[in-house]
Amino acid sequence: MTTDELFEIDDPRRGRVAAFGGMAFHEIRARTMLNRMAGAPAGGMAWTLNPYRGCAHGCTYCFARTGHQRFGFGITEDFSNQIVVKVNAADILRAELRRGRARGDWVMVGTSTDCYQRAEARYRLMPEILTALADHGVNFTTTTKSALLKRDTELFARAAECADVLVMTSLGSLDDRVRRAFAPAASPPRARLDTIRALRAAGVPAGVLIAPIIPHVGDHPAALDALVDACVDAGALVVFPDVMRLKAVLRPWFLHRVAADLPPRLARRFAAGYGRREAMPEDYVRRVTAHVDARARQHGLPTWPEYIAARTPAKPEPARQLRLL
Template sequence: MNDHDQPGLFDAASVAPPPTPAPGFRGITYHEHRARTLLNKIPGARPGGMAWTLNPYRGCTHACTYCFARDNHARLGLDTGEGFNTQVVVKTNAADVLRRELRGGKTGDDWVMVGTSTDCYQRAEGHYRLMPGILRTLTDHRVNFTTTTKSALLRRDIPLLAEAARVANVLVMTSLGSLDERVWRAFEPGAAPPRARLATIAALRAAGVAAGVLIAPVIPHAGDRPAALDALVDACAEAGAVTVYPDVMRISPGARDWFLTQSAAHLPPHLHQLLAASYANSRSMPASYVREVTAHLHARAARHGLPRWEDYIRDVSRRTPDSKSPRQRDR
């Protein structure tokens, strides 16, 4: 990790303004699609664990420069750079397909991970409103699930999440890798500000919904100073997080060119050069660096009594609240 006394990598005067997200839906094309299936089984998943994924959207207006899901856009024949930010596939019949798939008890006691590819609460959700139907269906079938977001729009559905949490295991993860707004503006221009994400955690906890933090990505050279990481964990604990999951930034092949192009355009030259040197020929930082950052974050979280994500999931999966009734497989 970087030394505490290292000169500021972000010089406010030298950071070019990030791209401004288009207001409303201007400049964004939504490709409406009627899906045949929605649930995808994770190969090798253990019974009762994280075994299924569900993604109602492809592409994302959060425009995070490092997003691994840019690779998926190439498989759809779409551009992985600006096209990923502005060409969004919408599975308009998501709730209906999910209801059909769950009617036969397809997931059993397994967990479903909602929105593993792109954020379910990106701007499109404000218009298409797919998540309320998805949440009601998961609740009807008592399905354990987790979802991850960088958007404050999730707060709209807190009553539905609270209802689901009364009959199944629910964990809402907020993705937050730094409290520094310069990092947010440079790497996640379309996502909610860090403090808004912390407010979402607090709102979830006030409603009785378990909320954790995906401390991700930790961006080397920009967001990895020990003091900054400590402050981030402390803020998450203060907001009420029940667990944290650290993850150091990885750059997939489909995202590398776009990431480095945006880095060169919007970051101070010395910071761009550090990132380019770290990721030009590798998708991840050295294993020793990843271990050091991860251990530091886990140690800080332990001071607040926050368990590791995998430990939290294992423990909560063993518990069945008295309020839960037998899973309804024929609804």
């Protein structure tokens, strides 16, 4: 695919295509980096920032796959081998922060695709992004499945001295067979926990997004207990459980992959659970989530809403009219 197919020929943002190990990196110049979330409260998780689009980790369930279509790509193999790189990300971010954008709010870095995927080892966009956020005292969080994040531990530590920072790793199972089946290019579970351990040793607030919890392969109570225990042992300050959901347009391809990669018995279970719906039944989701929360509480960890509430400015009391007599 050429850049002319990716963007209109007269689009000033278009750049070159850099081949790399079976992948194509589409280098573009972004016009904006900070995107306001509709309805976000002041002082809360209000902005997103994505230096990359598409992700080499190849997670078969990834919700961001559908967003790849707006770049002219497909949602299956294209998502993991056609990566859009915003090569001027840090410069644009600095310009926006100088204008006061995101002041007092939280920025979520890498909501659509992992900022520490394979492309980051080549382009090294994150160090300058982290430096810009720290220089302006911006509260931010990021989530990764890559041990590459450890490279920037000192930068995260510096940022944490200037603002509220929370680094999350996403991990739904300690069983590496689950990783190989559903997120083949993500770092192994133990490497992700080691990343949390390194961050905590450097004084960086860090936690674990226990997600996705994949039914039939990662939802056994004993397995969830062991996962929460391992997160606590690594120093996680909070865990956030989330059961796998599948967008409707992605389900046929996901179920095709499941049928090809998993034993027939498991493939039939996934087809029964997700063949006609995007999520498992609500009572199942509540039960699994409650189990993880209960295990975390045994270790003294807050729930995700409790953790966020403690770091969100309280809304001011409305002014009241004084009564005369």
